[in-house]
Amino acid sequence: MPKKIIKIAQKMQKQQNDPVVILANPQLGYNIGAVARVMANFDLYKLRLVNPRDSWLAEETYSSASGASGILDHSGIFNNVSESISDLDCVYATTARRRDMIKEVLSPKSAAKDMRTRIKNGQKIGLLFGGEKSGLSNDELSYADTIITAPVNPEFASLNLAQAVCVIAYEFYSGITKGELGRVTESDKGRTEGLPLEKTRGANKNEYIRFIEFLEKTLDEKGFFHPVEKKNMMLNNIKAMFQRQNLTQKDIKILFGIFKHLMDE
């Protein structure tokens, strides 16, 4: 499968006010690339790195970014957290641990809602994530307006860096979209919840009844209903089975095809 390359520069222009993802002291190129990929998955494009390890920009960084390498190329590099956030209005920091600072704690879902409200009001938002080794220091965390902590296994709470970005970006994006799911291409319009019935539709009662009548006649001819005094009960069970299945018009055609073929044998 050829890798899809996403064009970042235009995206960054279009989304002036979208949240900036800031990674403090990231260590592994693989993770930084994975962050870029999942940002693009959820329509975020602005990445800043604070004091990344010297060797961060390696082949594996680009390979794990998949087609989102443009996010790496356009990322900003900063010496410390305060420089990285100086043009922002509100910073959310993620941590699973308790800190002795009194800052509001929000779940990813509530934080995403809060972010969307602030963005509507013209604020520039930053999402601050700590490095792989020990997360955010208390000093780094002190710059945050709000702490985001996810509902996680309390005994095994430390998310991989890219997974932490994934959870926040997913919640942010989920609240923006209006039920559209998955990929859209020229031949694929994407989908919403429910049965995808573009090429057919649910069978109507007439089609369903014609099929049941055909099946009853067929089974009668073959002496299936035996003993005959149980026919009604047997037929009702058969009807209930097919009724339960939310058959489509296409399904009814397939079933007609199967039974007609078996009758002709």
Added chain:
Amino acid sequence: MPKKIIKIAQKMQKQQNDPVVILANPQLGYNIGAVARVMANFDLYKLRLVNPRDSWLAEETYSSASGASGILDHSGIFNNVSESISDLDCVYATTARRRDMIKEVLSPKSAAKDMRTRIKNGQKIGLLFGGEKSGLSNDELSYADTIITAPVNPEFASLNLAQAVCVIAYEFYSGITKGELGRVTESDKGRTEGLPLEKTRGANKNEYIRFIEFLEKTLDEKGFFHPVEKKNMMLNNIKAMFQRQNLTQKDIKILFGIFKHLMDE
């Protein structure tokens, strides 16, 4: 930071009916390890691998699993999808692409709710994920009862394998927990949304008024309110500023400390 090792065997016994994560044709040990880690993050422990690449169990598999290596050690290996699901009652498969099969599509959130209902009714659930190269084949997908498709950037829809597991596991876990967030240890009871006020409380009106009176007196003595006819307006602005800040009892003490110190200089 010493790695937390999570003990898997007990967890698997306790959670008889929890969803089984099934990876079809996974290629990269790093991703399989990352899947194990994020499963443990969201309290899932049962992993099955269908036809994994020969070299899957490498050092990097364990390193990316972090402390969740027990999930790898207890994982089941199968030759094909039908073997891997034969003891289950309901299988959800994840894909971002449209398929020409008429199966119900659910978002991760709706699927998680559906899963929880089925589990309550005693069903055993499988979550089927395709390999890194091209996801699930139509044959593999044909075993699924329901398709899960996430809200993603329609132009860049393909999630990394471990990120796809992350989104589903996060939604499943979020609906089970009752607002508890983050890590719990002997010294850390975890937290819920809001201001963490275990060691203090919001300042009451008396504390707030005493502080404002002290500040007014102090600033009066130092001739801050100038011209005097503007004093009321200036004082009201100062009061509004401190009122807005949801000060705690501890904050009031800090502020008293700062201003008293400056007065004594």
